[in-house]
Each structure stands twice: as C-alpha cells, then as structure tokens.
Amino acid sequence: MVQRQIPKPAELAELMRFKTPTFNPTDRRLEKALTIADLRAIAKRRTPKAPFDYTEGSAEGEISLKRARQAFQDIEFHPSILRNVPVVDTTRQVLGGPSALPFGIAPTGFTRMMQTEGEVAGAGAAGAAGIPFTLSTLGTTSIEDVRKANPVGRNWFQLYVMREREISYELARRAAAAGFDTLFFTVDTPVAGARHRDKRNGFSIPPQLTPGTVINALPRPAWWINFLTTPKLEFASLSSTGGTVGELLDSAMDPTISFDDLDIIRGIWPGKIVVKGVQTVADAKLLADRGVDGIVLSNHGGRQLDRAPIPFHLLPDVAREVGSDLEVHLDTGIMSGADIVASIALGARFTLIGRAYLYGLMAGGRRGVDKTIEILRTEIVRTMKLLEVASLDELGPQHVTQLARLTPIARGVTDAAAAAASAKPTVVRTPRAAAPRKAPVKK
Template sequence: MVQRQLPNPAELLELLRFKKPELNARTRRLDAALTIADLRTIAKRRTPKAAFDYTDGAAEGELSLQRARQAFEDVEFHPGILTPAPTVDTSVEILGAPSALPFGIAPTGFTRLMQTEGEVAGAGAAAAAGIPFTLSTLGTTSIEGVQAATLREPQGPVPARNWFQLYVMRDREISYELTRRAAAAGFDTLHFTVDTPVAGARLRDKRNGFSIPPQLTLGTIINAIPRPWWWYDFLTTPKLEFASLSTTGGTVGELLDAAMDPTISYDDLAIIRDLWPGNIVVKGVQTTEDALRLRDAGVDGIVLSNHGGRQLDRAPIPFHLLPQVRRAVGDDFTVMIDTGIMNGADIVASIALGADFTLIGRAYLYGLMAGGRQGVDRAIAILRTEIERTMRLLGVSSLDELTPAHVTQLTRLVPVARDAAGAVTA
C-alpha cells in the first residue's frame, strides 16, 4: 500500500521556481536555440525565401552538401576512461598566431543580404571570441570597413585577426588591387580560391529568381508580408552592393561567370604570392595530388573544401579526404577543412583526424539571420559548448591530445575497386 497524505504547503512552495521573464524577443528566441539546427529553423522563419535558400542551398541536386553532412554524422567516437578532463583548452596556433577556438568564420558572399549587419556582425563576433574572420571578395562590407569593425571590438581572449578570400578575376588588376588593400589593412592571411572557374548550377536561386540586388516582384512581396523586419532593414540601410566590385545586377551565376576566369593557373598563384606579404593558403583543394603539389610550391597551407557543395556537385567529401591528405603532406604543413560543419563534434572529429583548423560558413549565417550580431555570438557559443563537452566526454584536456584513434569514419560510400587499366576488380 502506498501511504498518501495531503500536500504540505511549505513543500509546494519549494517546488515553485518562477523564471524571470525575458522581455527582449531577440534574446528570448536565441536563448531557446540549443543547436545550429535550431538557429537554422529561426533563420528560415525570419528570412525571405530567396535569401534563405541562397544561404541554405547548394549546386544541382545538392548531393555534395548532403554527403558532407552525412560524413560527419557517420562518426563513431572512442572515449578514454578514467582520464578526467575537468577543464579543457580549446585554443590552437594557426598560421603563426593563436585562435581561442579551433574554428574561424569562412568567407561568404552577399552577407548583408541575409541580415543587414552582415560582415560587421561576423567580424565583431569573431574578434570578441578570439577567432579569425574571413572576408569574401564578394562581401558587402569593404576591407577597410571590416578592419574598422574589428578594431572597435573590445580585446578578446587573443588578438583579433582578419583573413581575406581572393577570387582571381578576368580583369587581373582588380584582384591585384584587392590584394594590396587587404595587406595595407592588416589582414594576415589570404585564401587564394581555386574551385570557382565558373559558377555552379545553384538551382534554388534560379527557381526563386534570386538576383543581386533583390528585385521586388509579386512573389517576393507576398513572401515578405510575414517578414516585415527584413524588408525594413533592407530598405532603410545603405544600398546592398559588392564592397569590392563595381558589377551588380543579375543572378549569382551570371555575376560569377562575368567576373571569374577559367584560365586561372599556377602562374596566377605565383603573382599573388609575390604581392602578398603574409600567409597564403589555397582554398578549394579536392585531391591528394593537388595538396602535395601545392605544398611543394611553397604555399603556407590549404583548405580542403568543395565550396560548401555550391560548385561541382558530387565533388569529394573534404572530411573523407582529410586523413589521406594528412598522411601524404606530413605533420608540418597546415591543412584546414570546411563544408558541412554543423556541430562542435564535427570540429573535434576533424582535428582528431589531422586538420589544423576548421571554417564555418552556413552555421554562422544561420545565427546572423536568426538574430544579427547577437545571433552570431550565439552560434559561436553553441559550437564552443559542443567542442568543450565532446572533449570532456572523450577524456582529453587539450586539442593536442586528440588522435585518429579517437574517431572512426563509418563508410556508406565505398569506391568501386579498379585495376591499373581501369577495369572493375572483384
């Protein structure tokens, strides 16, 4: 028999713990976001379809992006036991300077389109967190504007630093002048991007009639009705245009095809190397052979990347490529990775398998769309918490303690075995 009694009023009072209500709607919705996926849900609700799909989408069937994310989900961790890690050190040394976390913000184009604070929010949040911020050639804030935003930010846990991502244009002098300006503004690393000879087929953009600047049509007006805040920001802030280029008007593909040059070569890399005084890394590497050739050419590092799945669909998965590239180039060459990172555990797995550093793109933009600068801060905080928790559960106190033994890449896509002549083997 269960003994029952009347509730004790004093005990009931102990159970009543009312949380102080949060009156700020932005803070309230961001506090409720526990994952990057939560931020994506908020971003989709608050952003017009064309702008959200430009961020969220990829090329053609979007297989490269799906596979990249699946690769991170298909990770099995191997924690150590009786190896307590009550505190963890998430800092790394990357390209000659510290970062408080093993990730930085990747270059993204048209960023003020997603939310009006754009690159200023990203650069400020990165500086506050002590991680690098990378400005895109197709950014909507100038090189000098990003540097000013960084300098306005109170000193973070490590000195703030900015990186610049360079496309080689048909008019080479544009690229050369951007290189000089970034160096003069104190940017310390240049990402020489090699995976965009022409634009990928971003079908969501075509179906949405997405253009730069956005055009007011019946469809966009209808889509804007439940999102008046986005249009208020868009119409009451400076004109949305490229900060580093004078060409605007047209679809993203048309703009890229007009500006990019499919004849880019190692000769162009050598010219930029001579112009650039700081670190130079090549972004968009997708084979071990190219990684070795670039190492031997004297660059400071590479980024294994398929451009977030936005260029060649069915391109190699950077996370799958990582272990073999690390073995091939050795331990003394900087290897970074992007594409598909949505969780701090993805970052930990990448470091364990040989990456020196990682870059986040969509994860940061989901935060930006969800809540401007405050949303970017929230995205960084979510990833930081996930990194720290994963490290503690693995029983490691610093990133240096992570090894390939901590991770197994479970395989869904197994290449067909072929002999030297290309014939399928049993």
C-alpha cells in the same frame, strides 16, 4: 501504504520558482536554440525565400552537400576512460597566431542580404570570441569596415582571381594595408556552379521583386524594414554590381587561372597564404612543394561541382601526406562541435563554418552569431570531455572511425596520374614510400 501530508508553504514556495521572463524578442528566440539546427529553423521563419535558399542551397542536385553532411554522421567516436579532465583546452595556434577555438568564420558572399548587420556582425562576434573572421571578395562590407568592426582580432581575406587581374591585385593590397594577416587564394571557382535555387528565385543584388517574392515577404516584415532602412546593398569591395549570382561569377571569374597567378599573388601578399578548394591528394602535394602556408580541403560547400569529393573523407590521406609540410584546414558540412572535434582528430589543423554562421546571423544578427559560436564551443568542450582528452593536441585517429557508406568501385585517375597531368611544381618532391597495407582479416 504511502504516507500523505499537507504540503508546507515553504516546500510549495520552492516548487513555484518561476524563471525570470525574457522581454527582448531576439533574446527570447535565441535562448531556445540548443543546436545549429534550431538556429536554422528560426532563420527560415524570419528570412525571405531567396536569401535563405542562397544560404541553404548548393549546386545542381545538391548531392555534394548531402554527402558531406552524411560523412560527419557516419563516424564512430572512441572515448577513453578515467583520464581526469575537469577542464579542456580548446585553443589553437593557426597560421602564426592564436585562436580560442579550432574553427573560424568562413568567407560568405552576399552576407548583408541574409541579415542587414552582415559581415560587421560576423567580424565583431569572431573578435569577441577570439577566433578569425574571413571576408569574401563578394562580401557586402568593405575591407576597411570589417577592420573597424574587428580592430584587434584576426581578419583573413578570401580572394577570387578575376579576368581583370588588377582588380584582384588591388584587393590583396587593400587587405594587407588594413592589417589582414592571411589570404585565402580560392581555386575551385573558375566558373559558376549551377545553383538552380538562385536561378529560380532570381536571386541578385539588388533583389528582383516578383509577385512571389512579395507574397513570401509579407510574413517577414522585419527583414524588409531592415533592408529598406539601411545603406544600399552592394558588393562593397567591387565596383560592378547587379545580375544573378551565376551571371556575376561568370563575368568576374576566370577559367584560365593557373599556378602563375598563385605566384604573382604570393609576390604581392606579405602575410600567410592558404589555397582554398583543394580536392585531391595529388594537388595537396603539389601545393606543399610550392611552399604555401596551408590548404583548405573544400568543395565550396557543395556549391560548385556537384558530386565533388567529400572533404572530410579526403582529410586522413591528405593530413598523412602533407600535414607535416603545411596546415590542413577543412570546411563543408560542419554543423556541430562534434563535427569539428572529429575533423581535428583526423588531422585537420583548423576548420571553417559558413552556413552555421549564417543561420545564426539570420536568426538574430550579431547576437545570433554569438549564439552560433556559443553552441559550437559548448559542443566541442562536451565532446572532448566525453572523449576524455584535455587538449586538441591529444585528439588523434584513435578517437574516430569513419564508417563506410560510399565505396569506390574503381578510380578514374590515380593520384600519380593526376600529378603527372598537372603543372610541374617548382621543387620536385622526393617520392614517399607507400604505407604498408594491412592483410585482410579472414572470417
């Protein structure tokens, strides 16, 4: 028989402790978000279709992005035990300076279109968190205003080489004068990718209103109030505006970009230089021979060439080949702290988040970006403690296995052939001995 009794008032009082209500609606929304996926759901409810689709979408059939996301899901972690790790160190020295976490904010264009605080929110949040912020050539806040928003933190600048080269040169000089310490020389956008969502939505700056646009905006008045009562939306670092995303990129970018342009920009830029958009081991070797400070393995978030290589799959080979010569960074598909930990374990020095940052921005402006960083920090720390590593330097390939889903039948071009077909490097690299292959295990 269960013994029963009349509840005592003191015991009832302990059970009836109500949570203090949150009255600020933005804080109330954000405190319910536990993951980046939660922030995405909030962002979708609050943002009109055109800017949300610009953030969410990628090129053509959007296969590259799906594969990149799947690659992070197709891993297996291997934790150690009994290592005594009550505290973990998430700091990283990257490109000559500190970062409190192993990720920074990637360059994103049109950012004030997603939410009116735009790059100011991103730069301010990054500075407060002690991580780098990267401004895009197609940003909607000027180089100088980003510096004001993040006066003591690390600011990086992403550069497109345009048909009118002097525009690019002047942007590099402005960023250097504003104290930006690193330049991302972007090489994967000779022309615009086929971003069908943007074409269908008429996505442009300024927005093109259609009956569908108006109907979609009706349940999202806060976005329109912000848009209509804040300064004109334009590409703050460029003089020309207007047109769809593809039209702008086609007019601004140049398919004749070459290693000569890289050399010219290196002559202009006084800080660290990183080549963004590397997608083969052969090109990583060429850039290591040319003495750049780092590379970003990236397929532009799947927004350029659909079915492009998966950066996370390239990572182990590239890190093994050139990781001792330059810093290897990674973006595309990162949606959790576990994704970041896996990337560091497989050889990345650093990672960049784009969509995850924009989801937070759309969900709650500056506080939403703070929430993005908080979520990722919590996930990184938890994953490291579960793996029982005390620092990022303790992470290694022994902690992660990439599970096979896509297996190539045959390669169209070998790395050696690709290297021979490319421009010859300034310094000839001594060929490295190939790693011995393990004999297949007979079952």
